[in-house]
Amino acid sequence: MSLKKFFAIFACLTFLIVSLSCKKQEEKTLKIGAIFSVTGGASFLGAPELKTAQMLVDEINSKGGLNGVKLELIAKDSSGSPEKAISFAKQLIEENKVFAIIGPSTSGETMKIKSICEDAKTILISCAAAEAIVNPVAKYVFKTPQKDSYAAMKIFEVMKKKGITRIGVVASNDGFGLAGKGQLEKIAPLYGVKILIGEVYDKKSTDLTGVLTKLKARKVQAVVNWSIVPAQSIVAKNMRQLNMKEPLFQSHGFGNIKYVKEAGKAAEGIIFPCGRLLIADSLPDNNPQKKVLMKYKKDYESKYGEEASTFGGHAYDAVIILAEAVKKAGTDREKAREAIESINGLAGTGGVFNFSDQDHNGLDLDSFAMLTVKNGKFVQYEDK
């Protein structure tokens, strides 16, 4: 072996050893797994969620971490597939040995990995809406978005005040639509509301005048549409074209200004429940959420140049809940889990979180505000 070669190898080895030992010194990082559907059909959820989580983790690290512990986000794109979510969850738990997992974006994925995380004693903070995620309560599983049933209750509260008792429900033929329709049907009797017609439509529907004509003939007093698909705008347009003057209620899926733009003038007066992010500017200063909402909106919009959405907010809440727990209890999983259950009055983007060992969502009915569309903008709905 020539001297040159020997030196080259020696240099390589030294470099390797040095770099290895460097890694050892950095072991104070806390690994957080993230499973979001960044691409695919649910990309409107996963993409802002990942961006938000990354932004917040970077911010925490730039401030010196949590009590000196830096965070490392290991992100996986499940593209909305439960199978991928399962294998990523296993990988994160067994190979990466993560401290906690945030996500997944959709309820179907979350339900599939709920027991995996529970068995591995790994904290899971889901960004999906379904009630079944936290009911029954699993020790290690939490979620940040508001419950479907709260959205339905909020809608019925407004109906009660308006004296509406006979309604028609249309929903998209997918997980979100069917779950929402189920909640509406379950809760309607409690508010004395009768659902005269409940129909589901294909999520690619482009014309709903037929079913709306049927609702019109039954003289419903209001229409509720529950979906996250573009048909949300089509329902509004079709109703106005049929000269239906009845109020249109939508689900929290309508909380995206692009649907308002598509529906144009027909969007005016649509009433729907939503987190307060969309009306952050107009909240009174004494609202406990005002500060965190304004900060998230400003940070996200200046960093990514696109409008912040309530969906990204769910990831924001997941990270701040986790951060709060680590600050309080350190990096012991069991203690951190208990710390989450003891969180009280933590203002997030979705509402003010009050966890307990029975409540792993931590939000109450008030976490939804009723919004309406006025002059092409979201504003708080006020009873007339």
Next chain:
Amino acid sequence: MKAAYQTPPSCADHNDMSFEQCFQYILSGVTNGSIYAIVAIGFNIIYNTTGIINFAQGEFLMLGGMTAVSFASIMPLPLAIILSVAVVSIVGVLIDMIFIRRMKKPSILNMIIVTIGLSIMIREVALHVWDEKVRSLPYFTGNEVTSINILGAYISPQVLWVLGVCGVIVLFLGLFFKFTLTGRSMRACAANITAARLCGINTRNMVTISFMLSAAIGALAGCVISPITQTQYDSGAPLAIKGFTVAILGGLGNSTGAVVGGIVIGLLEAFSISVMPLAYKDAIAIAVLLVILFVRPRGLLGKREEAGLKEF
């Protein structure tokens, strides 16, 4: 007591449909039916010259809507629509020049598979050029809340535009195929492609023209329906399925048949809503397709001898 209260309205719904409601269904059916008919006519034009079904026909509508929306942001609407029709026609010509014309073994099956591949490709390209978001053109007259009262039924002025444009397209095609030399040459290709070639008709060019024509018609239809149905990168496929059903129902290659078939399917769908759950609406077209294939494979207006001459 509760049950008693609920019964009367449901009876009223099924049996005593008011005239207004009935007329509303008819209007809704005719509107959707004429959209299907336009797609079916696009299928027919290409079928007549090549004997194949162009499965990328729905994508022409999508491309038309999407390009028009993009153009409309920098120029007046009529100009944007004209330009978009021109652009999509060129796409149609290119598809023929690059893919269909150069095929080593231009068998029917091969060409059909190429068009399926093209439809997937166009969709993916559109996803990259634009994005997954929904777009729509502004209403040609009035806006989202304008509503016209016709005999107690209400429609958007855009519906009149859709019906008008469909009518004009059918009329124009009728005249084109009857009175122009190109149109008659294309009909000759449809009747018997070998005989047409023997008469000195350049059948390859006729294929190119047919692709151009059906792309242009598709694009125009895509623009007219965009305000009502909204356009998205993957909105072509569902339209193509309905159009295909209608083309088969009316008799492949028969333009009058396409119009009749379109309106029949449209009306069936509209009235089905009053008697069965909305979720089954899309199954109707498929059910009709199956029945037709079993009972009368040449379609409502297709001729037995003509169908016998075709390979497909």
